Amino acid sequence: MLGLLTVTAIAIARMDQLFAAVMLFGIYSLLSAALFVVMDAVDVAFTEAAVGAGIATILMLGALALTSREQHAVPRSRHWIALSVVVITGAALIYGTLDMPLYADPNAPAHLHVVPRYLQQSMQEIGIPNVVTSVLASYRGYDTLGETVVIFTAAVGVIGRLGIVPEGVVESKTGGMEHHLILRITAKLMLPLILLFALYVQFHGDFGPGGGFQAGVIFASAFILYGLVFGMRSVTRVAPSIVVRTLAAAGVLIYGGVGVISLLLGGNYLDYNVLGDQPKDGQHLGIFLVEFGVGMTVAASMISLFYAYASYKREE
Amino acid sequence: MRHSISLFVFSFAVWLLLSGYFESLLLVLGLASCAFVVWIARRQDVVDHEGHPMHLRPMRWILYLIWLIGEIVKSNIDVAKRVWSPKLPISPTLVKVPADSDELRQVIYANSITLTPGTVSIDLTDATITVHALTREGALALETGEMARRVHGVGRAE
Amino acid sequence: MIFALAACAILLTMALTLSRGILGPTTYDRILAVNSFGTKTVLIIAVLGFMTGRPDFLDIAFVYALINFVGTIAVLKFFEYGDLGGARSPDEYES
Amino acid sequence: MQLLIDILSWITILTGSFFVITGGIGILRLPDFFTRLHAVSMPDTLGIGLIILGLVLQAGFTQTSAKLIMIFLFMIFTGPAATHALAKTALHGKLKPKAMYKQDEESST
Secondary structure: OHHHHHHHHHHHHHOOEHHHHHHHHHHHHHHHHHHHHHOOOHHHHHHHHHHHHHHHHHHHHHHHHHOOOEOOOOOHHHHHHHHHHHHHHHHHHHHHHHHOOOOOOOOOHHHHOHHHHHHHHHHHHOOOOOHHHHHHHHHOHHHHHHHHHHHHHHHHHHHHHHOOOOHHHHHHOOOOOOOOHHHHHHHHHHHHHHHHHHHHHHHOOOOOOOOHHHHHHHHHHHHHHHHHHHHHHHHHHHOOHHHHHHHHHHHHHHHHHHHHHHHHOOOOOOOHHHHOOOHHHHHHHHHHHHHHHHHHHHHHHHHHHHHHHHHOOOOO | OHHHHHHHHHHHHHHHHHHOOOOHHHHHHHHHHHHHHHHHHHHHOOOOOOOOOOOOOHHHHHHHHHHHHHHHHHHHHHHHHHHHOOOOOOOOEEEEEEOOOOHHHHHHHHHHHHHOOOEEEEEEEOOEEEEEEOOHHHHHHHHOOHHHHHHHHHOOOO | OHHHHHHHHHHHHHHHHHHHHHHOOOHHHHHHHHHHHHHHHHHHHHHHHHHOOOOOHHHHHHHHHHHHHHHHHHHHHHHHHOOOOOOOOHHHHHO | OHHHHHHHHHHHHHHHHHHHHHHHHHHHHOOOHHHHHHHHHHHHHHHHHHHHHHHHHHHOOOHHHHHHHHHHHHHHHHHHHHHHHHHHHHHHOOOOOOOEEHHHHHHHO
16 A cells, blocks of 8 residues: 555656646545554544545645646756755655654553553543544643644635635626536535534544544535535525634634633633533533534635635636 | 425434434434534525435335346446456447436436446436447447336326 | 455555556546545445454545545536636536 | 355455456556446446445444445445536547447448
């Protein structure tokens, strides 16, 4: 499988047509996610599946639609600069991995310090079966807050660059693929199912793989599908872009707000123990709210990214 | 309204199947999620006889599916033989077949054609399906219209 | 045992599909390869989940099936219209 | 009984794998885009169908089976839609299939 991954990477590098390269990137994501599954990193695979294979491909296409399809020839001297940068980075990374313990080595530092605590005590300290979720949302609450803000910032950045969709433009570009009968009916059948699945992933992050990030992306993909098939006017009628942007901000605020509340109740920032009568209940509530905030931000950011890409028109 | 209620019940059944946890908190969340889904689906205007086909006759459906599975198995074996045989005995043919007037049935028909290996519906306009068949025989078999007749039986006449 | 065999078969097919994706020759061939590759990924994840005895994998397989569909439609729309949002009128499209 | 189920599921999984591989061969061997579509529809129908059937036999009457069947149904619904959309786009993208309209053939002879 690693071999296939390598072949794909080389093929991407050699491909002149950007469109074909994007297609191969899709394959690359699928492959690496399958690899994560083999290594038992279920949550990572989940994220890779939703983000890497799906949204990233769609956004790359969006970017491609704004630029040109063919790669421009680069002067040879710049090849060398690029090559040396890549080689140096690669060498640094390999040098870094030399210090790293072998895969699945039980004496690795990660297995000696934090991991036993996370694995053994998370059940009694936090009380939810999926360790990844408890690490993500509770032990490493700050990091996750940071990641959420990054996504939000990315959405703000793209909107800032491409501009907020003026309502008039959306009106003029009404069409979708409604006349495509088969797509229309299949999409109608599948949309409620996709939405339901997203909510399921959102609320079952405590038990199985999943959580706010993945759920947000799946939720957004339902809207993206709707937008693709029924056109921008329909999708902005269902979820007006101002509402979506507000929700993106509100998600971050929920996350931050949970932290502030825990401060006010006398705990540390993002220390959920004080939220409930029992520390465990507090953890539950805290993680639930935080995941909800994450899901909201991710979904809303992705949808507004899609809006921004889909309705931007290059000046000819 | 009928469709909304049916969608709600259907969603909740799916939720229970997916979740497998029967705790009160998750059940309440499930109900809330289903309500939310129905609300969005109504806003998206996908809750109608096309998006939630509850008017099809269930018994006819099952009979049709059994027949279709049989066809799929037969044509799978046929195409597999052709792919493995060294001479690659194919004779690609395009053929236009008429479809039903009802759009939902058109879609069922076109999808059934695509599901059967050896024939792919490549266009659907004005109730006419353009089919690309891997072999002349496949195209001829489709032209007899047996599948079209069976699809017609599935949808209730308006 | 049997799962490993099935996984190998699917992997082999993934390799074959990948070569079609690299060879092309037309863009549609590549899209077809990616779509078919996605199907195989769903299958291999389901099979691998059984091999390691962790049926949570099925959720991931489901995400794949879903993303595969949405992704293919997005790609097609991009290719037919040149961007993701706009569309031509049906008459223009027919010509 | 368990043995019988095992044998049955082995047979289905193996046959399914065979169709999956056949699809892979077909996608390489067949001459043009439209014929390759047919190769893909083999693993998409009997391939996944048989493999998932085999897994369901292994899992028995459980939630896992229900999820497997849901995945199968989802793929069966979306697969042909995606294939059709792809073919239609290719046709409108002025990719000519190496095949003649049957009606044309008859009128010319």
